[in-house]
Amino acid sequence: MVAISSGVWAAGFENIVISAKEGSEPAQASFAPNTPKIFVSAHLTKEVSSGSEVNIAWIAVDTGGAARPNYKIDSVDLHIGSLINNVKSAMTKPNNGWPVGSYEIEFSVDGKVMEKTDFTIK
Template identity: 30%
Template sequence: MAHPTARLIAVALIASTALVACKKHETTTATDTTAPAATPADTMPAAPAPLPPTSTPSPAAADAISEVQLGTSVGADNRVASPMTSFGTKDTLYASITTPANTTGKLGARWTYLGTDGKATAKQVDTQSKDLTAGTSATTHEFHISKPDGWPVGKYRVEISHDGTVVQSRDFDVR
């Protein structure tokens, strides 16, 4: 028969090992280019998880944006004429953002080049912002960028923020 103290120590070791194994892993941001070291839990087969958002917006910030679309042109109402996620190297890139009635604050767009494989060091292409004034109905705003000498082929992301908090993002590519 094992000594009671030895048995308690064994139970404590097993319990602490189980707690460590159950610890949640932190997510990395879109601009983090280094992968975390693999742990035994990482090597076990698991169902694929959805990609994490680039940030977790507060509920109020998330409600500030009702729609984001990308395209190569917008109409008089600032809406993208033909939504798309793949662009040519000479295209002007538009982001059309719809905000609900009475939305105020600052709306921002950060355009980032992610590289040809989407894993290269992210390089900020441009940032833009607009002051929002409360309106009685939903309003559509547009941001756009162009590069007359041509965009590098690869993967890109535009992050839309409200008062400095990223609330939505869209990935796209240039071919």
């Protein structure tokens, strides 16, 4: 598993933070099954220009059979304007809690995956 911290950087994204509280730092790498909501945020670098389309996808990589492997839970499309310098997304806990396992958040720009960040539910 990749540890996420406020210093993480990839082409197009920096300061990627996954946490149980919106706007919280430091980043978390694992969460309890009863975590009410999981948030992700990232600052955009100059590689993501105004007019770009950013997609943030939430993926259940391996949940021990609760979902098929690499199942895309949900995603959000964001149109980047000239004044936007960060992106964020959140997922709410399923009714029966988060299935234990490994998850991934995928950041794409104009249809090209630029960064993958993972976390676990345990």
